[in-house]
Amino acid sequence: MRESRQIAIGDVKIGGGAPISVQSMTITDTRDVDATVHQIKRLEAAGCDIVRLAVPDMDAAKAIGKIKEQTTIPIVSDIHFDYKLALEALNQGVDGMRINPGNIGAKYRIKAVVDGVKERNIPIRIGVNSGSLEKDILKKHGSPTAEALVESAMRHVQILEDFDFHDIKISVKSTDVKKMIKAYRLLGESTNYALHLGVTEAGTPKMGTIKSSIGIGSLLADGIGDTIRVSLTGDPVEEVFVGLNILKSIGMRNNGIELISCPGCGRLEIDLMKLVSDVEQRVSGYDLERPVKVAILGCVVNGPGEASEADIGIAGGRGKGMLYKDGKLVRSFKEEDIVDELVKEIESSFVN
Ligand code: SF4
Numbered sequence: 001m002r003e004s005r006q007i008a009i010g011d012v013k014i015g016g017g018a019p020i021s022v023q024s025m026t027i028t029d030t031r032d033v034d035a036t037v038h039q040i041k042r043l044e045a046a047g048c049d050i051v052r053l054a055v056p057d058m059d060a061a062k063a064i065g066k067i068k069e070q071t072t073i074p075i076v077s078d079i080h081f082d083y084k085l086a087l088e089a090l091n092q093g094v095d096g097m098r099i100n101p102g103n104i105g106a107k108y109r110i111k112a113v114v115d116g117v118k119e120r121n122i123p124i125r126i127g128v129n130s131g132s133l134e135k136d137i138l139k140k141h142g143s144p145t146a147e148a149l150v151e152s153a154m155r156h157v158q159i160l161e162d163f164d165f166h167d168i169k170i171s172v173k174s175t176d177v178k179k180m181i182k183a184y185r186l187l188g189e190s191t192n193y194a195l196h197l198g199v200t201e202a203g204t205p206k207m208g209t210i211k212s213s214i215g216i217g218s219l220l221a222d223g224i225g226d227t228i229r230v231s232l233t234g235d236p237v238e239e240v241f242v243g244l245n246i247l248k249s250i251g252m253r254n255n256g257i258e259l260i261s262c263p264g265c266g267r268l269e270i271d272l273m274k275l276v277s278d279v280e281q282r283v284s285g286y287d288l289e290r291p292v293k294v295a296i297l298g299c300v301v302n303g304p305g306e307a308s309e310a311d312i313g314i315a316g317g318r319g320k321g322m323l324y325k326d327g328k329l330v331r332s333f334k335e336e337d338i339v340d341e342l343v344k345e346i347e348s349s350f351v352n
Contacts, residue, residue: 001223004194007123007167009096010074012049014123014169015194015226020252021049022243023196023229024236025078030060030067037070039236044073046240047256047285050227052076052098061085064092076125083109090116098125101159102134102152114163123167126156129200130174146182149174153187168193169226173200177215184219194226201231208232209242217246241284257283257346260295260310267299269317270335278339288350294342304329312349314342325349 006016014021024043028035030053040051055061055077068075076096077089083104086097090113097117101124104110117124130144133152141148149172160168170193172183180199188195199215202208212230219225228246230239247253261276276296283294295310297303300317307313308327315322321338323330323345333341 002188003192004226005192007169007194009050009076009123012074020220020225020247021227022047022240022247023050023052023227024048024239025052027236030054031063033063033066036067040071040073042237043240045285046237047244048073048240050074050076052078054078055085055089058085058088061088061092064089064094068093083113086113087116090120090122094122096123096125098127100126100156102156110159111163114160114165118165123169124160125169125171125196126153127171128153130176144174146179146186149183150186150190154190157191157193169196171196171198173198175199175201177211180215181218184224188224195224196227196229197225198229198231203233205232205234205238212242213246217250220252221250244284254291255288256286256291258291258293260293262297262306264298267301269299272298275316275338279342282339282343283346286351292346292350294346312345314338
């Protein structure tokens with residue numbers, strides 16, 4: 001496991017042995033406070049630890065305070081170039097900032113931002129992407145190679161260190177999974193700052209999930225990385241869902257629901273695919289004290305035996321659902337009530 005220097009975004013610790021956190025980014029117009037608050041709440045309910053908002057102009061920066069009043073999850077402002085937006089985001093109480101100091105311009109501007117984050121104890125993420133490298137670095141390396149991404153990141157780091165600022169995390173994202181993996185490995189050897197992992201512009205939920213799982217998953221499996229963001233084209237709640245499941249699949253989050261479901265066969269008597277997908281959406285964000293196995297089986301022939309192996313099991317068929325707990329039949333209900341009854345049982349048994 002790579003040792004990293006710990007920072008905190010709000011009450012979420014990153015690096016230094018803290019649990020790997022899952023981040024996402026809103027796709028609403030930040031100036032639309034109601035829509036943004038609504039999306040942040042959905043992300044939080046799905047299990048998101050930190051959310052990032054784009055701050056393209058002063059109105060968006062000024063909206064942060066109102067958004068924070070109505071939400072509890074730590075908020076990171078994503079700012080490009082304009083130091084005044086960064087200062088306003090700080091005034092509005094943002095918890096973290098993504099800004100590349102090399103793009104801010106004159107030294108006095110960088111100093112103003114660094115003084116502001118120091119005063120409020122706010123960390124900065126340096127976020128380097130393959131699509132936005134400095135011209136001279138691109139020229140030197142010929143293309144956005146892993147080495148180029150790392151060189152760019154370390155240049156930004158140097159600027160902050162020159163101001164004696166060290167509450168930093170770094171990302172070096174590429175759309176190319178192999179390049180992204182190599183860049184983070186190189187970066188991990190070059191510095192002990194916390195690393196924010198992601199494959200940039202990963203694509204549709206299907207392809208993006210595969211690319212992110214390979215890129216983020218292989219680095220985490222090697223002990224590299226402190227916080228993750230899966231980026232997908234679509235509902236950001238899906239990003240959280242994928243991120244949490246990457247962590248679960250490599251044993252880094254054992255505080256959720258492990259959903260087990262049968263593949264279905266000629267005996268299938270319910271709409272299993274819809275049922276599993278509805279349950280998955282409802283339970284993915286739970287933060288439980290121990291892992292809980294929930295089984296969903298599609299018939300009343302083999303289902304009961306298999307459902308009884310889990311903490312909670314549902315065997316569906318012949319228009320009803322039978323709920324098993326610790327191997328014993330607890331109750332049965334109409335098929336259309338299966339999702340609500342199952343969620344109710346999980347919440348009353350395992351959610352504080
Ligand atoms: S539980 Fe029933 S429907 Fe599901 S695979 Fe087994 S026999 Fe088929």
